[in-house]
Amino acid sequence: MDLRIESFLEMMSAERGAAKNTLESYRRDLEDAAGFCKAHQSTLQEASTDLLRDYLASLADAGFATSSQARRVAALRQFYKFLYLENLRSDDPTITIDSPKKEASLPKIMSVTETSRLLDLAAEEAAEGIGTPRAIRIHALVEVLYATGLRVSELVSLPVEVAKRDDRFFIVRGKGNKERLVPLTAPARAAMKRWLAARKLQGDEDSPWLFPAASETGHLARQVFGRELKELAARAGIASAKISPHVLRHAFASHLLQYGADLRTVQQLLGHADISTTQIYTHVIEERLVSLVNDHHPLADLPR
Template identity: 70%
Template sequence: MNSPARIEAFLEMMSAERGASDNTLSSYRRDLEDAAEHVRGNLAAAAPADIRAYLNDIAARGFAATSQARKLSALRQFFKFLYAEGLRSDDPTGTLDSPRKERSLPKTMSEAETGRLLDRAAIEAVDTALGDSAHLAALRLHALVEVLYATGLRVSELVSLPLTVALRDERFFLVRGKGNKERMVPLSEKARIAMRAWQAERKRVPPLAASPWLFPALSESGHLPRQVFARELKGLAARAGIASAKISPHVLRHAFASHLLQNGADLRAVQQLLGHSDISTTQIYTHVLEERLVRLVNDHHPLADHTS
C-alpha cells in the first residue's frame, strides 16, 4: 500500500472511530500531504531524519510554532495508526520534541490610558446629575478600579474583599489568594478615598449595609460577580475613549505590574504583590525590565549617543 492510500486509510479511521469533523480531516490531509511532498511522496516509510528535515523546512518557511506543532501532531497520529495496524514496526516521530511555543505577552495599558480610565471613574463618582442607583454604581465602580490598580489583585480576590478592609482604612491589608495563601498588598491614598466614599454610601442602603462583603450584591455568593464588574469596566473604558475590547480586569492587573516595573520596582517584589508562587510566572514581564535597562543605558552610559 503506497503513502496516499495509507493516508486515506488513516483519515477513514479518524472519521469512523474518532468521529473527526470534516474540518479536522481536511487539516490532517493538508498537513500529511505537505509532509509527503517533502519526503518525495514516501511518507509512510519516512525515517526520523526525514521527519526532522521536514520540520526544519517548515520552520525555515516561516510557519509559526503553533503551526509546526500542529503538523507534528498530525504526523504523530498518522505513524501511531501505522504502528497499531502493523504497517510499521516503529514510530519515527517518537524522539522528536514539539516546537516551543513563544509565550505571548500579556495585554496591558499605557500609564496615560490608565490615567484616563481612573479620571473618568472619579468624574462619574461625583456627578450630581446621576440618579440614586446610577450614583451608587458609579461610586462602586470608582472604588473597584482604584483598588484594582493600586493592588494588582486578581478579579476574584477583588470582588470578594471583606468589608473590614474599608473599615480599617489602612495603607496595607492582607488578602487571601490562590492556595489559601495570604499576602500583603498596598492601598494608594486615592484608593482609600474612593473606598471611603463607597463605604459611606453603601451603609445608607439597607440591603447592602448588613453585608460582610465590601462589594455586596444579590448573587449566590453575596458579593459582586466578576462578570458584572468586567462588563461595567468595559463600559467605563468606552466612555473614557478607550477601546472596550482592549480592557478587562486582568488587563488592569497587568498594567499594575508593568507600570511598577517601568518605574523601577524589583521583579521579586512584583511577584509577591501579584501572589505568584513561582518567579517564572512573573517573568512574562521581563520584556518591561529589558526596555527599562535599555533606556537606563541609553540615558546614563558615558558612551551612549546623546546627540539624537
C-alpha cells in the same frame, strides 16, 4: 489518494469520534507532509526522522507560525502511532522530534497616560453630589485593581472585613488559599471610603461581601465588572477591545517595574507562586535598563 491516511482518518472517526473539522485538518496536514516526502523520493509511511525534521524545517523557513508547526507535529505523531499499533511500521520516527515552542506572548498593557485618563474619569463620575452607587462602585473597583494588581476573581469576591481592618492595605486570600498583603494607594483608600458609605446607604451593610450583588454567589460577577470597565473605557476614549480587568492587572505590574520596582516584589504583590510566571514582564526591566545606561552612562553618547 494515500490509503494509509484514509485508514488513519477512518480510525479517528470511528474509534475516537473526531469531528469533521478535525478530520479535515488532519487530512490537510498529512497530505502536505506526504507531498514533501514524495518530492524527496519517499512516502509518508516510510519517512525517516531526518526527512520529517527537514519537512518541519521547511515550514519554519516558509514562515509558518509555531502553533501551525506544532499542529503538524501532533498530526504526524498520531499518524505514526496508528501505523505502529497496526503493525504497518516497526518504529515511530516522531519520538525524538520536539514540538516547536510557542513564542512567549507579551501581555496587553495600557500606558500610564491611558490608565490615568481612565481613573480620572471614574473619579469624576463618582464625585459627591452626582455620583450614583454604580459609578462609585466602578471607581472603587478600578482604583483598587490598579493599586493592588489583584486577580479579578480575588477583587470581586473580597469579604467586607478586609476593608474594615486597616484602610492602608488589604489581606487577600488568593490561589492555593495563600494570604498576601497588598498596600492601597491614597486614591484607592479614598475611593474605598466613598464606596463603603454608598454601600451602607444601599442597605447592603449585612452582606459579607465588599461588592455585594444580586447574583448566585452574592457578590459582583466578574463578567459584570468587565462589562462596566469596558463601558468606562469607551467613555474615556479608550478602545474597549484594549481593556479588561486582566489588562489593568498587567498595567499595575508593568508600571511598577517601569518606575523601579524589582521583580521579586512584584511577584509577591501579584500572588505568583513561581517567579517564572512574573518573568513575562522582564521586557519592561530590559527597556528600563537600556534607557538607564543610555541616559546616565558617562560615555554612552561618545562616537566610536
